[in-house]
Amino acid sequence: MYSYKTLQELVNRKIDQEDLAKEPKQLYEPIKYILSLGGKRIRPVFVLMACNLFTDNVEKAINAALALEIFHNFTLLHDDIMDNSSLRRKKPTVHTKWNSNVAILSGDAMSIIAYEYITRDKKNNFFEIIDVFNKTALQVCDGQQYDMGFETEKMVSESDYLKMIELKTAVLIAASLKIGAIIGGASQEDAELLYSFGINIGLAFQIQDDFLDVYGDTKVFGKQTGNDIRTNKKTYLLIKAFELAKDNDYEELYKKFFVDNKPTEEKVNKVVNIYNKLGIKEIAKKTILEYFNEAFNNFEKVSVNKERKKELSFFIKNRLISRDN
DSSP: OOOHHHHHHHHHHHHHHSOOOOSSHHHHHHHHHHHHTOOOOHHHHHHHHHHHTTOSOGGGGHHHHHHHHHHHHHHHHHHHHHHTOOEETTEEOHHHHSOHHHHHHHHHHHHHHHHHHHTSOOOSSHHHHHHHHHHHHHHHHHHHHHHHHHTTOSOOOHHHHHHHHIIIIIHHHHHHHHHHHHHHTOOHHHHHHHHHHHHHHHHHHHHHHHHHHHHOOHHHHOSOTTHHHHTTOOOHHHHHHHHHOOHHHHHHHHHHHHTSOOOOHHHHHHHHHHHHHHTHHHHHHHHHHHHHHHHHHHHHHSSSOHHHHHHHHHHHHHHHHHHOO
16 A cells, blocks of 8 residues: 555655646646645645555556646636635746636636546546536536635525535535546546545535634644634535624624625634634534544545555544644
8 A cells, every 4th residue: 555655755756757847838837846845745645545545556547636736726827816815835826827817717728638638548437437527527616606606695604604614615525526536446436435535525625714714723824813713714624603793792703704704813812712702613623523533434434455455544634633733
């Protein structure tokens, strides 16, 4: 079995080998730039790890792995424009370094390159893989639209929020695992179990990101907490707080987010105090654990021996536990 680190290095080597010294340079240089910013390469490595559950020949899944990573980064180019973000992985975003028109067009090109990779291998249940990829690509767009729509809505329900993060975040993780499993020769049942595993892991990760923005250790994560509160972002914690708050607490939350919504430290402190009073920290941790447990209930049912599952299981558990507070 291959380690996460080994597969991550394989993905990085393959990306580095991609010939992006093409003309026009203004189209391809931004693509090379965004791919060079790195990251954990979670989605492509999940493709390879899922494949590795069923076969030692992970090379046959490398094109699909690169397709998922390129597609993911394409969405980041466009998301950064829509969110007006100036930094991505502590580096200038593409639309900041070049301009929005360049970022849009380079993103479009990346989506086409992703399809070129996913269609390179005409074996390994080709049409089934394309079907998963197409469905997922559209779902990610659905999720982004829901997220943008939430910006103009005062109140968002818990079910609507969970639907949004499933589409925007979880489905791409789930698709990575399912596609890798299909290429590795998994049965339909095992491929679906890994898809469900990925959905629940994705939901747990996103809710934990919401949690860590409020309760994370700045020394560990290297960034200031409370940014979601400052920017009025709809998060799981805020939605639960509005659901549970009454009287003065509700009025104070409403005032801080919809009336006097300046991004001050006083706002952060008051909102966090309300979260603490309502037990939001414990509720969020419980929800994360529930999704985590549901994920591994599905993973345990995958019909390969425990030894082959060990590396993927260790990475997921280690990432969640190491980020928890």
